Amino acid sequence: MSPRYVALIIVGVVIFSSLFSIANIGYPTGNPVHVKIKKEQQNITLFANQTLNKYSVGISNTYFVPSGNATIKVNGYAYNATSSKPLENFPIVVAAYGLATQTNTNMKGEFHFTVLKTGNAKLAFFVPGYNVEYHNFDFLSSGSLNISVAFQPSSKYVISGFTLYGNTSIPHVGLTFYSMNSVYTFSNSDGYYSALLYNGTYTVAVEKPGFSSIASPQQVTVSGENMAVNISLTSSGQRAFNVSGFVVNQIGIPVPYATVSFSGFDVTSNSTGHYSIAVSAGYDILIATAPGYGAGSRDVYVKSNMSNVNITLPPESPLVGGKATSQNYQLNSSNLNYSSNGNYTIEGYAYFNSSGLKFPLSNKEIEFVMKSEGDEFYVVNTTNDEGHYAVSVKYPGLYVFYILTSGYYPLNLSIYVKQSQTHKNLLFSPVSSRYLNISVSDYYGPASFNITVAEGHYYEKNMSANNYENLTLPEGTYNITISKVGYYSQQFNVSLTSNETFSVNLKPVNSLGNDINENVPVEVPLTSYPQVSSSTLSAQKQVKVGILFKSKNSGPLRDLEYEMFMNFSGKNYRMLGYTNSSGTALINFGYTGYYNLYFLFLDYYANLSLNITGNTNTSVNASQRVVYNYGLTLYNYSNYFKLSNETISNRTLSVNNDSFQIEPTKSSENATSVSFAFSLPEYNYTFTYQNKSFVTFNMTVHLHSNSSSMNALTPYLIIIKNESAIGWSFSLLPALHSMKVKNTLIVLGAFASSYTFSPFINYYDENNTPLYKKDFVLNTTNPQENITFNVTNEVKQISLTDYEYKSHSPIPYIVEVFYWNDTSGSVPEYIHNISFTNIKINASYMLTNITAPWGSYFYNSSNGYANLPIIDFENGTSIEFEYDFNSYEGAVPISSLNITVQYYTTEIEVI
Numbered sequence: 001m002s003p004r005y006v007a008l009i010i011v012g013v014v015i016f017s018s019l020f021s022i023a024n025i026g027y028p029t030g031n032p033v034h035v036k037i038k039k040e041q042q043n044i045t046l047f048a049n050q051t052l053n054k055y056s057v058g059i060s061n062t063y064f065v066p067s068g069n070a071t072i073k074v075n076g077y078a079y080n081a082t083s084s085k086p087l088e089n090f091p092i093v094v095a096a097y098g099l100a101t102q103t104n105t106n107m108k109g110e111f112h113f114t115v116l117k118t119g120n121a122k123l124a125f126f127v128p129g130y131n132v133e134y135h136n137f138d139f140l141s142s143g144s145l146n147i148s149v150a151f152q153p154s155s156k157y158v159i160s161g162f163t164l165y166g167n168t169s170i171p172h173v174g175l176t177f178y179s180m181n182s183v184y185t186f187s188n189s190d191g192y193y194s195a196l197l198y199n200g201t202y203t204v205a206v207e208k209p210g211f212s213s214i215a216s217p218q219q220v221t222v223s224g225e226n227m228a229v230n231i232s233l234t235s236s237g238q239r240a241f242n243v244s245g246f247v248v249n250q251i252g253i254p255v256p257y258a259t260v261s262f263s264g265f266d267v268t269s270n271s272t273g274h275y276s277i278a279v280s281a282g283y284d285i286l287i288a289t290a291p292g293y294g295a296g297s298r299d300v301y302v303k304s305n306m307s308n309v310n311i312t313l314p315p316e317s318p319l320v321g322g323k324a325t326s327q328n329y330q331l332n333s334s335n336l337n338y339s340s341n342g343n344y345t346i347e348g349y350a351y352f353n354s355s356g357l358k359f360p361l362s363n364k365e366i367e368f369v370m371k372s373e374g375d376e377f378y379v380v381n382t383t384n385d386e387g388h389y390a391v392s393v394k395y396p397g398l399y400v401f402y403i404l405t406s407g408y409y410p411l412n413l414s415i416y417v418k419q420s421q422t423h424k425n426l427l428f429s430p431v432s433s434r435y436l437n438i439s440v441s442d443y444y445g446p447a448s449f450n451i452t453v454a455e456g457h458y459y460e461k462n463m464s465a466n467n468y469e470n471l472t473l474p475e476g477t478y479n480i481t482i483s484k485v486g487y488y489s490q491q492f493n494v495s496l497t498s499n500e501t502f503s504v505n506l507k508p509v510n511s512l513g514n515d516i517n518e519n520v521p522v523e524v525p526l527t528s529y530p531q532v533s534s535s536t537l538s539a540q541k542q543v544k545v546g547i548l549f550k551s552k553n554s555g556p557l558r559d560l561e562y563e564m565f566m567n568f569s570g571k572n573y574r575m576l577g578y579t580n581s582s583g584t585a586l587i588n589f590g591y592t593g594y595y596n597l598y599f600l601f602l603d604y605y606a607n608l609s610l611n612i613t614g615n616t617n618t619s620v621n622a623s624q625r626v627v628y629n630y631g632l633t634l635y636n637y638s639n640y641f642k643l644s645n646e647t648i649s650n651r652t653l654s655v656n657n658d659s660f661q662i663e664p665t666k667s668s669e670n671a672t673s674v675s676f677a678f679s680l681p682e683y684n685y686t687f688t689y690q691n692k693s694f695v696t697f698n699m700t701v702h703l704h705s706n707s708s709s710m711n712a713l714t715p716y717l718i719i720i721k722n723e724s725a726i727g728w729s730f731s732l733l734p735a736l737h738s739m740k741v742k743n744t745l746i747v748l749g750a751f752a753s754s755y756t757f758s759p760f761i762n763y764y765d766e767n768n769t770p771l772y773k774k775d776f777v778l779n780t781t782n783p784q785e786n787i788t789f790n791v792t793n794e795v796k797q798i799s800l801t802d803y804e805y806k807s808h809s810p811i812p813y814i815v816e817v818f819y820w821n822d823t824s825g826s827v828p829e830y831i832h833n834i835s836f837t838n839i840k841i842n843a844s845y846m847l848t849n850i851t852a853p854w855g856s857y858f859y860n861s862s863n864g865y866a867n868l869p870i871i872d873f874e875n876g877t878s879i880e881f882e883y884d885f886n887s888y889e890g891a892v893p894i895s896s897l898n899i900t901v902q903y904y905t906t907e908i909e910v911i
Helices: 003-023 039-043
Strands: 050-052 063-080 091-096 099-104 110-126 133-139 143-151 157-165 174-178 183-186 192-197 200-207 214-222 241-248 259-262 265-268 274-279 282-289 296-302 344-354 357-360 365-372 375-382 388-393 397-404 411-417 421-423 426-428 433-442 449-455 459-465 468-474 476-483 490-496 500-505 511-513 536-551 561-568 571-578 584-600 604-612 616-624 628-636 653-655 666-669 673-680 683-689 697-703 707-713 717-722 728-733 736-741 745-749 753-760 774-778 784-798 803-808 813-819 831-841 845-847 850-853 870-873 878-883 894-910
Touching: 063 091, 099 110, 133 143, 157 214, 157 536, 157 616, 174 192, 183 192, 192 584, 241 282, 241 296, 259 274, 265 274, 274 282, 344 411, 375 388, 411 421, 411 426, 433 449, 433 476, 433 490, 449 468, 459 468, 468 476, 490 500, 511 571, 536 604, 571 584, 584 616, 628 683, 628 697, 697 707, 717 728, 717 753, 728 784, 753 784, 774 784
Parallel strands: 063 143, 344 421, 344 426, 433 500, 536 616, 628 707, 717 784
Antiparallel strands: 050 099, 063 110, 091 099, 091 110, 110 133, 157 192, 174 183, 174 200, 200 214, 241 274, 259 265, 259 282, 282 296, 344 357, 344 388, 365 375, 365 397, 397 411, 433 468, 449 459, 449 476, 476 490, 511 584, 536 584, 561 571, 561 584, 584 604, 604 616, 628 673, 653 683, 666 673, 683 697, 717 745, 728 736, 728 753, 753 774, 784 894, 803 813, 813 878, 831 845, 831 850, 831 894, 870 878
16 A cells, blocks of 8 residues: 555544544444443532532433543523423523533523533433423533523422321421422411422422421422322421410419429429420420429420410329329328328238138239328239238328228228338238120121220229120229220220120211211212222321322312212211312321222212321322213293393302302303203202392202203293373382383383382372382292283363352452362362363453463463462362452452363272
8 A cells, every 4th residue: 555545544534533523423332321420420520610410400310421521612502392482591400410510591592511521421401390301412522512402391290298297297387399490388287288390309498496407308309290298307306396384283273383394494383383395396295393292294296386285283192103093982081290201111911811811912903092181092002922012101190091902802901100111911801703794796796896994093904805705803893995996985884793794886986087977968969879898997096198189181180079988887977078279188087097988079080998097198090970961041931021131140050059069061141041051970950040030940850861951030020001191100119219101011120029119190209199009029929010000181171150259368369269069079189281261350351261280370461460370279179260460459259261170090900
């Protein structure tokens, strides 16, 4: 090969290598090898402005295998993969395992970062609100690189659970989920929290006085689905909470200046017995002491400040380790010297007598009871193998004891104590033994149970039995308690003087938790009661369970009403509840155990079997119920009344008296009708439409297929018919104060009430007297009232002979009185016009004809008269015609005239 040819090959290789270097294109060596990074490699500097990957971006899906040092500037462009728009002014994290660098995009979506190592890498890119994106690189040498990253918008997902300290919920805890887009929330009064988070890894921080800010888990990772995560708190160890209350004696009287202690820290109650002490979070024991009293204690579980935590001090017992008793044995009082407080012992051997021989009472509990200063005290001492006992007392003096032990007759014994040790043997006589047979059953038949047999303070036996227990007990009086989780305890006293047999039937409790009760009505629509397998209860304990309901098609079932069904020991229990805005229901159970639960929504159902041991949360997939479409149209049957002026709301229609959350899927209205569309499971539904303008509509439908119906609404109407040739007005109280009648027919929409109809010839004036007053009532049995009112015009001629002349002063005018002369003898009340024609005075002076409405005044100076009113007079039996002639002196009567009276008659008809 010639040197020239070799040189060309070398130049070609160099150029080819340069092209790879300039373009930062990796050599075709195959797929990169994933290498697990050792802990010491976390100290490698990969990026300029490097930080720890505190948001754990792609921490388990990235790698960087460095091969050398370099300075590689990466120019990036970030954009929304859905809209193709640049991500303007966003923070962006670039990460490889535990190391990262953070930068920001500009207004064009551009960003820059610098890599300080060559090598193979898979880097993660993260922008808040978007999914993490990954890119592979072969960084070969220093230079620059351009890259575009399309970010897919992320959905938010629900993370929910309880804030717990041990197994107890802690309310009102502040929670911060730290990331580039941190979210703050807090738990409610039940200790339940819920937050909406994008995909990513978040560090959890706690804010609650008395508790550490570090929670467990310290981090949560959201990856495309809703999550249930309980947050466990730890005590800070600091006395951050305050507990207060009173120190009192056994009858509730405050004890002043008592000492209250917590973990080596003491406070003193004031003159009223009140104390206040700082404690740490968690289980604490407060101990109170005071001169003349025994020590009192109070166990508290502290998760916030507490008040009204009272501590009761027992009376001080002369017996070391003694306690006050409420048995009230009616003992004689002991006589003790309280001024000589010391340490004294009464000891000896306890025997029992059998066939005239004494035998030691070995390993037997003996109760010593005494009375001092009005209080009775007892102490229980157990003998050893030889029957030896020893009771320590605090004071010398005469002790009057009542001594009891199971299976033997009690002893009454006085012992005088005057030195440090007093010896006294005890001799008991045995009583006869008897059999006590107890059998227990529940709903299913013979049942296992717990039994407690107690006799005074010195004998108590606890045991479990399958369904039957045969006890051999000495004669005596016993308190028997039969118990089982989830059942009412049965307690009774037995005076055992002969063999006894008892049968006990256990009854399940009425409630298994808050609002989980056998008395909760069935309100969810269902055709038959669901058959649910019986649940099994383990222990009585308040537990909270958060259940996230999800459907395959619509996601979380948010803000929906549901009914829960369960069975225990043949008894059905139910609960009505609502999911929250995240689709979670928080249910408070009163027992731990294995639960079989059935949930019914209007459109969904779900079965859930759950072993509940403490506060927890879970999720369940709900299935679609079979539903049918039902269309309900309500229309106004009346041709007179329209709905166009009425506001019709969905709330005016209720289904099953609103006992369950049933809403129409659609509603519409027009001028004459309103329509509703429902999607409902099979059931008998009662639809009630209430609108004050209509009679309440009720209809029951058995829905078992797609169907629809049209139904008439009955409006409340007042119909007024006018058959008169003239106009008139009326009032309709309380709805309408005045209305002028112009048409032959008036139709008024009304509502159920009492009304008064009053017509007037003239326009309505509240000072006028109506022609009539008609009272009526609109109700469901009489929804419509029809009123017809007629006015007829009548004419009457009055003769000249039917009048009387009168003269008035001081102003000279003449009054002519004309009498109404017909069978009724009275002037019509509704005169509207009178005509006076052919008027002559002294047969020579002719006046102008006068025609005027009733009650008018006239003046005509050319004819020499003025002020001519026409009015009724003398209780409506006459008509007066007054006139005044200034040119004449004296009264001159009318010699002739014609009078025509026009008046109205009325008629009303109400149907």
